[in-house]
Amino acid sequence: MKPEADHQPFKDPGLSWSQLRAFEACARLSSFNAAAAELNLTASAIRYQAGLLEGRIGVKLLDRQGGRLSLTSAGAAFARQISRPMRELVRACAAAGSSAATAPITLTAPPLFARQFLFDRRFLKWCDDNQVRLDVTDAKRDLLATDQIVAVRLDAEEDADLAATPILAVALVLAAAPSVAALARPSDPAWWADQILLCPSVSDNAWPWAWRMLKLPAPKTTRPLHFSSYAAALEAACAGHGVLLAPLPFSEREFVAGRLLRLSDVRLSSRIGYSLVMRRELALLPRGRSLQRRVLSAVTK
CATH class of the missing domain: 3.40.190.10 (Periplasmic binding protein-like II)
Known part of the structure; x- marks a missing residue:
């Protein structure tokens, strides 16, 4: 059983809205200049788009005789057929835009x-x-x-x-809970070798930068603990579970409350934001x- 004609798959005719809009205005106003004024384009641009449409369809739609412009029989039939769908498309776009303007x-x-x-x-x-x-x-x-x-x-x-x-933009500082900070020796590579590094995924690449700022070689035996978010890593740091490159300004409350202490004056300008x-x-x-x-x-x- 063949599908009904109205449900046949669309075949793209390769036409643009600019071509159809130019032709519709020409057909309605019978003038390249009037169509250009209405669409805020030049007359040459209107002629060009109308010509592209005729070339794509393969039939002459407009008769150009001096300064006069008229529709061919094919052009008149085409204008009647596209007029209503174009108006409906404009209304549909306006309705969709209105919906987007008020949707939560x-x-x-x-x-x-x-x-x-x-x-x-x-x-x-x-x-x-x-x-x-x-x-x-x-x-x-x-x-x-x-x-x-x-x-x-x-x-x-x-x-x-x-x-x-x-x-x-986010800045990063070395921080830990008071219990960890009290015993911290941030300039000693041996101390770092025993520490757990709290690593939100977005700051993993910042640790090598921190070692350079501290003028230390990268510790060989540090134990990274990975987190999917800064919030979880920040809570782990406050609980004394390791050392964090704490993000500023988000960790300022923890510093003010004494839940975190800075381990050095090193401050890294994060390359992400x-x-x-x-x-x-x-x-x-x-x-x-x-x-x-x-x-x-x-x-x-």
Whole structure:
């Protein structure tokens, strides 16, 4: 049994919206110049697009006689057939844009970042007023899914479909709990050989840099303990389980409370930082730009 004609797979005719739009305006206004004025293009650009359309279809659609422009019989039939679908497509795009402009946005942020910058009453009220839901998690959400999701990410990877706005650089300092710091000898390679290095994945590459700053060879017998997030590694450091390259400004509360102590004056400027990442089309909308400004304001206040 053959499928109904309306359900046949579409065959791409290879036409562009620019070609169809130029032809539709010419057919309706009977003038290259009038079509150009309406579409904010030059008359030569309108002629070029209309010519591309005729070449692609393989039939003459417009009669050009001096300054006059008229439709051929094929052009008149084609204009009637595309007029309604084009209007429906424009309405569908407008409806989709309106839906995107009002749909809820989920803003995901790592716990340390959220604690430091986003748990502010004014920021949370702005989120409530603008249908932005804050999701505090280290899990990476799919930003290209159907839901509108924006993420604060550390060391964000480049993606052609995503817009990433840098919002914060991170500094790292050597730190440990008071029980560990009391016996610390950070300039002694032998002391380091007995230590557990607390290693969030994003700071693994910073340890060789720390050894250079301390003017020490890399210890041969250190025991790294790996973590998926800074928050977990920070808690382990406060509990006395090892030495951490603590991220600033996120660990400042632990230093002020005495849960962590710095082991040296070494301060590393991290080569990674936090970015606000969202789909490119959302970044172009007023809501996306407004969210960017709000997050940047929360970080820099």
